[in-house]
Amino acid sequence: MDETVFDVAVIGLGYIGLPTAASFAAKGKKVAGVDVKQATVDAVNRGEVPFVEPDMGVVVSGAVSLGNLVAMTTVPAADAFIIAVPTPLAEGNGADLSYLLSAARAVAPVLRGGELVILESTSPPGTTQRLGAYLLELRPDLSLDALPGRNQVHVVHSPERVLPGRIMIEMVTNDRVIGGLTEEGALLAKRLYEVICQGEILLTDATTAEMTKLVENTFRDVNIAFANELSMICDKLGIDVWKLIELANHHPRVNVLRPGPGVGGHCIAVDPWFIVDAVPELATLTRTAREVNDAKPHHVVAQTVAALEARPGxxxxxxxxxxxxxxxxxxxxxSVTVVEELLRQIPDARLLLVDPNVEEVPAPLAALGISRLHPLDEALAGSDLVLLLVDHDEFLSPDPRALAGKTIIDTRGIWTQPKQEEATRGLATVGATASA
Ligand SMILES: NC(=O)c1ccc[n+]([C@@H]2O[C@H](COP(=O)([O-])OP(=O)(O)OC[C@H]3O[C@@H](n4cnc5c(N)ncnc54)[C@H](O)[C@@H]3O)[C@@H](O)[C@H]2O)c1
Structure with a gap:
């Protein structure tokens, strides 16, 4: 039997777990990376990163070749366990904690007492307490507090705030919040994270740490919702929302964000629901912001359908x-919602989808019969209406001649907002009709 006790075992080797494991291993810690996917474990043991993230490849391959990072499918004994498994939205807008509970079941049998169990996954308030209670249910011989005659485990939450694309930088430089079920647990976790973290480490209780992460993303969601609501109000009132926002932002204490076609991703569009689910009777603004942002793609579809009324096909x-x-x-x-809805509402329209960063047609759209993506110039040349949904760099300065005579719906304001007037003056002269 293998008696190795690792310094750290990281459970879940995804966008968060793998860089965390590699960062500790790069600092000389003996790290076990655990994942249920054999393909992920095999890739990591070859020193490979099974997804795209700048600068991570060299750290992972270095840690593996030094022997400091080993991947496996079962949880070994370790002094600290870091759980970084998915916590997606469940039916009814709560969190699906099944991955977390499964990870807890894998950790419980190897606990000897004295270990840190750190939850990094984004979690609804109370989840860390629930994790602690679940571990005790599985291991009644242990304790979460210092009790005579019982071995103690220290359960803490430390949410991750890194931005994809900058994970290896932000994992080191970001400030980190750590909330413990006990003060001692939080202090022990602080000592551990100091190995990889150069930012400030702030200690609190577990539930406040959970809420901190959710509040950060909810703050963004609420502010974006205000901008999106304004854009819909302005459409109704016939006001240029970009000009309006620019004027309002001249106030020294006002900073309205830019509207868009809605809010996406697996953080800002998801995390506020965890607050709503926890306290539905009080989280009215949070819920409304989610609803406003979820309604915006349908508003964009309505604009598009209205603009095409006179042009079937x-x-x-x-x-x-x-x-x-x-x-x-x-x-x-x-964008995926917009395209799905357009296909349903105007099935005779021809949709030419363009995204220079996306290689394959997203699965929900492939299921609706979209077979390929188009190069930008081909799509512009073949279209009557241009619907701009994402402000990718490649879309910032189109050839004005390619847009001549076309109807334009610019949901990001990159061609129509006042600050871009100089750059896009040509567009106005080719007769494009723009709306926010
Ligand atoms: N990706 C981000 O930018 C980001 C940022 C902040 C917080 N988070 C949060 O971090 C958590 C992890 O997110 P992610 O993006 O790394 O997810 P991910 O899907 O990239 O990775 C999760 C990994 O966990 C593995 N896994 C699932 N169940 C397991 C189990 N029981 N045992 C072992 N492995 C298991 C999966 O196979 C997968 O490799 C989520 O709660 C997420 O909300 C993510």
Missing amino acids: ASIAVLGLAFKANIDDVRESP
Whole structure:
């Protein structure tokens, strides 16, 4: 039997778990990376990163070749366990904690007492307490507090705030919040994270740490919802929302964000629901913001359908499928919702989808019969209406001649907002009709 006790075992080797494991291993810790997917474990043991993330490849391959990072499918004994498994939205807008509970079942048998169990997954308030209670249910011989005659485990929450594309930098430089079920647990976790973290480490209780992460994303969601609501109000009132926002932002204490076609991704579009689910009777603004942002793609569809009323069988160039600029991630993307809805409402229209960062037609759209993506110039040339959904760099300065005579719906304001007037003056002269 293998008696190795690792310094750290990281459960879940995805966008968060793998860089965490590699960062500790790069600092000389003996790290076990655990994942249920054999293919992920095999890739990591070859020193490979099974997804795209800048700068991670060299750290992972270095840690593996030094022997500091080993991947496996079962949880070994370790001094600290870091759980970084998915916590997606469940039916009814709560969190699906099945992955977390499954990870807990894998950790419980190897606990000897004295270990840290750190939850990094984004979690609804109370989840860390629930994790602690579940571990005790599985291991009644242990304790979460210092009790005579019982071995103690220290359960803490430390949410991750890194931005995909900058994970290896932000994992080191970001400030980190740590919330413990006990103060001692939080202090022990602080000592551990100091190995990889150069940012400030702030200690609190577990539920406040859970809420901190949710509040950060909810703050963004609420502010974007205000901008999106304004854009819909302005359409109704016949006001240029971009000009309006620019004027309002001249106030020294006002900073209205830019509207868009909705909110996507697996964080901002998801995490506020965890607050709503926890306290539905009080989280009215949070819920409304979610509803406003979820309604925006349907508003964009209504605008598009209205613009095409007189032209049955028209072609639409749809620019951008990712959930935000300059990434390839289409999870929860409002663009996908817009295209799905257009296919349903105007089945005779021809949709020419363009996204320079996305390689394959997203599965929900492939299921509806979209067979391929188009190069930008081909889609513009073949379209009557141009629907801009994402402000990818490649879309910022189109050839004005390619847009001549076409109807334009610019949901990101990159061709129509006042600050871009100089750059896009040509567009006005080719007779494009723009709306926000
Ligand atoms: N990706 C981000 O940008 C980001 C940022 C902040 C927080 N988070 C949060 O971090 C958590 C993890 O997100 P992610 O993006 O790394 O997810 P991911 O899907 O990239 O990776 C999760 C990994 O966990 C593995 N897994 C699932 N169940 C398991 C189990 N029982 N035992 C072992 N492995 C298991 C999966 O196979 C997968 O490889 C989520 O709660 C997410 O909300 C993510």
